[in-house]
Amino acid sequence: MLHLRAVCPPERTDEVVEFLRTHAGTAHLVVHRGVAVQPEGDLIEADIAREAADEIVDALCALHLDRSGGITLEALDTALSDAADAAEEAAPGEGADAVVWQELLGRTGEESRWNLTFQAFLVIACLLAAVGVVTDSAVTIVGAMVVGPEFGPLAAIAVGLVLRRRDLIARAGVALLVGFPVSMAVTLGAVLLGSATGVFDPSAIVGNHAVDFVYQVGVASFVVALLAGAAGMLAMTSAKSAALVGVFISVTTVPAAGYAMVAAVAGRWDRAGYSVLQLLVNLLGIVLAAAAVLLVRRRKQSSAALRRPLSSG
Template identity: 65%
Template sequence: MLHLRVVCPPEHTTAVVDLLKAEPGATHLIVLRGVAVAPEGDVVEADVAREAADDVIEKLCARDLDHVGAITVEQIDTALSDSADKAAEDAPGEAADAVVWEELLARTGEESRLNGTFLGFMIIACLLAAVGVVTDSPVTIVGAMVVGPEFGPLAAIAVGLVRRRWDLVGRAVAAIAIGFLLAMVVTAGGTLLGQWAGLLDVNAVRGGHNVDFVYDVGVFSLIVALLAGAAGMLSMTSAKSAALVGVFISVTTIPAAGYAAVAAVLGEWQRCLYSFGQLVVNLVGIVLAAGLVLVLRKRTWTNRDNGRPLSTG
């Protein structure tokens, strides 16, 4: 279930309470009058079944409460209550299949921000991939896949395209482009430093190796990217987030970027080009599949998109 808190002007309180009383998927209704300071007003709280949350939030936004007041939603891990059980049973659908679209927009908007933490993870992941290439270590390559934070912005691109939120698309594209560019430049610098220090031999990327799958682009690269994108978006739009770890391990975006940087420094231009192709195929495949999942789940969203600006904090 989700915990819903609404800060509203006093003249809206009765309507909000009536709305939640009429919702079979809502329970544990609490009204606190005059306690809100900024913005001023009353506070109405309730626990709402996930499958009913999107409709409730839409009705609250239709009353302009996201502008004249505030609407916050939090995940409830455990609710020991017969009334909560009844609300979950009475709400239509299944919680795992429910999409809370405003929650998804907020989450992808946050994960698509270009900041120091995102860039730090991109650089570390790309450097790990380069070490995996040089040492021919598939385990290190997998570690780079897990550390890489690129799925967040890719999911944001898909959400933005499907919901026509071009501000979200622009932010996510900038994060991906700048993140990969900076990570590859730093990795190339690290490769040059390693070569100068005698830690790296040009033969490190020549011949057959266990990590050659990183640059071996083909039809299965696209298939894996499509499946990973679909699984990742299903995970983000449902209550089952554990699948994201498998998505991180299955795609070769970060490893391809690291391999391309190393190959370019060592003059292996064909492998550099193939690695870059692998990167592009994976990026495009993930976005396409994630977008398709959203389109297939489109029947659950409302026509209204309040177009709230993305959070910058």
């Protein structure tokens, strides 16, 4: 279930209340008249079935509540109520399968922005990857995978492609095109400093075996990226965010960026080149698979919407 809060102009309140009252996916409808201060108006609250959320939000946006008032959604972990159970039963489909597109846009839009926090995480992840490469530590490589924040912009690009949102694609593209080069440059400097001070020897990668998978690009790399992108988008659209950790661990994006810098300092330009190619293959595979999942889910959801009435009493 999701908790819906809508700030509504008084002249629209009765229309909104009537719509929510008659919608099968709505429970616990509450109206607070005259309590909203900025913008002024009434506050309408309801618990709605996740599988009905997209339809309800679209209807409220059609009444211009997103402009003249405000609409917020919040996930409910527990709802003990016969009315809530009835709403979930009446709403078509399963909550875990439902895509709330406005929620997805908001989430990917926020995670796709380049900012100091995003850059800091990406730098730390690349540095961890470089340490893992030099020390031949697969565990450290896995840690770098988990820390890396790059899936957010990649998911945003997929959403932008499917919904034709150029602004989202551009914002996410900036995050990646700025984030990775900056992180790789910082990593390069750190590796050079470590080599000059004798903290570690980049040439140690010649004998590494446990982390060789980082630069060994091939068909399997692309297949793994496709599977990871599909799993990641399924996790984002079904509120099963715990699965994202597995996605982070399965793709070789940040490790490849770190390996490329270590290999460059060591003079192993072949491995540096393969690492950069590995990075690009993984980025492309994730975006393609994530977009494909969204297209399938959107088509399925649109087909389901055509087969049901907008509301039921």
